[in-house]
Amino acid sequence: MTTCYYTASSLDGFIATVDESLEWLLTQDIDEEGAMAYPGFREGLGAMAMGAHTYEWIVHHGDGWDYTLPTWVFSHRDLELPEGADIRLTQADVRQVHAEMTERAAGKDLWIAGGGELVGSFADAGLLDEVWIQYAPVTLGAGAPVLPRALDLELIDVARNRSFLCGRYRVTGALTAGEDVVV
Template sequence: MTSFKYYVGASVDGFIADGSKDAHWFTTFAQQPGVKKHFDQFFESVGAVVIGGKTYADIAREVAEGRMEWKFGDKPVWVFTHHELPTLPDTDLTFIRGEFGFWSRDIARSAGAGDVWIVGGADVAGGFVEAKILDELIVVTVPVVLGEGTSIFGRGISTQLSSLSVTDLGGDIFLSRYSVD
């Protein structure tokens, strides 16, 4: 059965982006061998991707400028947005708006036998929690204190989590998996 999973990197004080809403501070940690190995294993299980409009626009700009490669391969990518956004060649993009619950069946169906990766932003992940669709939170916690920024869910979310596991990825980096109750 398809599972909706929010896999995200965060500082020890719970921020996924710094005060200027930039997440590039995480890039060096993402390249650490333990983090990269775990992420690659996770990504193999992904059948579809959900992303917010702002996050997609940032990625699309970097891809268009040649500073980044499209990281989602040929997986279907669903973009929640209220704006017209550019498409990228050779990508399977669907731009949507509306209620998360309304689209969840179509998104799950597009994942085939795989899971759905909620990439972000935080508000999109928070919306999936509020709609009671998010099944699992996977957080890579790195030894950085940002002091301010965008929290994991980007808004005041209240939900119960149950710890599934904690894995030491090396270099004082830990991966925590939680089921969302």
């Protein structure tokens, strides 16, 4: 079982615009059957977690909730949940939620869908194993960063998915204060 952050990012490192929109992503040309494509990734999943903004964007801008995975949504407020969906609202510590997700996933992978700050909380707790980023051929200039943490990553796979450059990284640890970042 692996805990993954699978997301798309602009080339300049943002997952959403300043006004928290993902509309920019929906205009991009991506191959749903290509290497490291979303449908293949989704097949290996047993549970997922996301923040309230990600959840609300999916519910209000897509075709509704189409996930069948047990899902934990981190929120400090009540949110309307689709009838029959396997969703839990939580304010619990990520360690507790990770343990619950692991139990429900029955050996399958866990997906931390975003946003970046939530993923950072999992990374801070040592609970993030891999980061998969699909880099879109667009820059946003500002917005929500893909991962607002200093992490040391090891590239383990790379692919092209039409116009997207896809990278899969293993999390090897957090960069500590005073470490030099080689550019």
